[in-house]
Amino acid sequence: MAINYPNGKKFVPPKEKPVKAKKKDFSFSNRGKTLEDELNETNDYYLQLGLAVIHKKPVPVQIVKVEYPSRSAAVIREAYFRAPSTTDYNGVWNGRYVDFEAKETENKTSFPLKNIHDHQIHHMSQVVKHQGLAFLIIRFSSLERYFIMRFEALEIFWNRMITGGRKSISLEEIEDTAVEIMPGAFPRIDYLPVLQNL
Amino acid sequence: MAINYPNGKKFVPPKEKPVKAKKKDFSFSNRGKTLEDELNETNDYYLQLGLAVIHKKPVPVQIVKVEYPSRSAAVIREAYFRAPSTTDYNGVWNGRYVDFEAKETENKTSFPLKNIHDHQIHHMSQVVKHQGLAFLIIRFSSLERYFIMRFEALEIFWNRMITGGRKSISLEEIEDTAVEIMPGAFPRIDYLPVLQNL
Numbered sequence: 001m002a003i004n005y006p007n008g009k010k011f012v013p014p015k016e017k018p019v020k021a022k023k024k025d026f027s028f029s030n031r032g033k034t035l036e037d038e039l040n041e042t043n044d045y046y047l048q049l050g051l052a053v054i055h056k057k058p059v060p061v062q063i064v065k066v067e068y069p070s071r072s073a074a075v076i077r078e079a080y081f082r083a084p085s086t087t088d089y090n091g092v093w094n095g096r097y098v099d100f101e102a103k104e105t106e107n108k109t110s111f112p113l114k115n116i117h118d119h120q121i122h123h124m125s126q127v128v129k130h131q132g133l134a135f136l137i138i139r140f141s142s143l144e145r146y147f148i149m150r151f152e153a154l155e156i157f158w159n160r161m162i163t164g165g166r167k168s169i170s171l172e173e174i175e176d177t178a179v180e181i182m183p184g185a186f187p188r189i190d191y192l193p194v195l196q197n198l
Numbered sequence: 199m200a201i202n203y204p205n206g207k208k209f210v211p212p213k214e215k216p217v218k219a220k221k222k223d224f225s226f227s228n229r230g231k232t233l234e235d236e237l238n239e240t241n242d243y244y245l246q247l248g249l250a251v252i253h254k255k256p257v258p259v260q261i262v263k264v265e266y267p268s269r270s271a272a273v274i275r276e277a278y279f280r281a282p283s284t285t286d287y288n289g290v291w292n293g294r295y296v297d298f299e300a301k302e303t304e305n306k307t308s309f310p311l312k313n314i315h316d317h318q319i320h321h322m323s324q325v326v327k328h329q330g331l332a333f334l335i336i337r338f339s340s341l342e343r344y345f346i347m348r349f350e351a352l353e354i355f356w357n358r359m360i361t362g363g364r365k366s367i368s369l370e371e372i373e374d375t376a377v378e379i380m381p382g383a384f385p386r387i388d389y390l391p392v393l394q395n396l
Contacts, residue, residue, distance in 0.1 A: 097294070
């Protein structure tokens with residue numbers, strides 16, 4: 001199934017973003033980074049220190065046409081974004097299987113559930129059945145606040161929605177049911193210690 | 199890093215292969231399937247029966263140019279294959295983290311180690327350190343024989359190569375150090391029972 005890019009935003013190739021003139025603001029040197037950047041840095045840090053082996057999965061694309069110019073790398077000339085069938089991140093920590101999705105919102109008072117796909121919910125529920133750890137990392141970008149919500153809590157809000165309830169999780173509900181992570185320098189989003197208590 | 203397609207073969211988009219007139223040969227109805235097809239079917243079977251949650255990762259591509267035709271799906275117009283930084287398959291089974299690479303060879307007497315990347319070896323060694331299960335599935339396509347070799351055995355042959363020894367694993371060595379899987383109908387490559395003993 002070819003789709004528009006899943007999050008509804010235009011795709012910006014990682015590491016290939018046009019260089020923008022940035023305001024210098026050394027006290028917030030991580031501003032401008034996406035949650036994906038922050039988690040990739042965090043996972044690299046964990047990997048370097050031998051704490052966990054967790055990677056982001058590649059963006060799923062349906063490749064239709066490839067050219068093979070002589071003496072150079074193959075070029076994909078036609079491809080389409082596909083809906084992911086799983087979450088974006090998984091790996092192993094401490095003998096446990098770890099699986100999560102990461103989403104950011106500009107919203108200041110709630111997290112809209114339209115950011116999550118139902119097949120991702122289905123996937124996470126299967127992970128939990130097999131004794132894996134499944135959770136959601138939420139970043140409120142405007143507030144610079146980060147939360148880790150285990151799947152079992154997310155599922156309750158998801159079920160409320162599909163049975164006709166509200167289509168988002170209020171910040172208050174998140175404060176009550178998720179664990180807040182204070183962003184740091186190294187690693188940026190230190191989520192492993194939270195898993196100890198999940 | 200843009201590269202030619204990692205296995206050195208031209209890329210054939212999955213599910214989009216040109217339909218070839220096939221010889222009807224009902225006694226070997228799985229002939230013509232790639233190992234990837236067979237493993238995807240196997241993993242689907244495991245998923246449907248609730249036995250394991252194991253998926254193939256998408257092919258990693260570096261996306262450079264995307265067009266947004268109005269009213270239709272975004273089209274990737276320039277992208278390059280990247281070298282994978284991990285193995286192709288991972289997931290959870292029985293509370294354990296499972297991670298493997300799958301390779302097929304037309305060779306009848308040995309498995310050439312050039313099919314494996316050194317960063318995949320590095321990745322599998324990290325997985326094992328974190329108490330995950332890491333292994334290689336080898337298909338000898340001409341012989342219709344399948345083996346599952348745990349990483350610990352693969353590593354010995356890999357180290358032999360990088361210290362100047364032979365660049366392949368002989369079929370005899372594979373018979374001695376790996377477990378043979380007899381291909382079946384449902385599932386095609388039933389590798390989970392082998393993991394019990396790894």
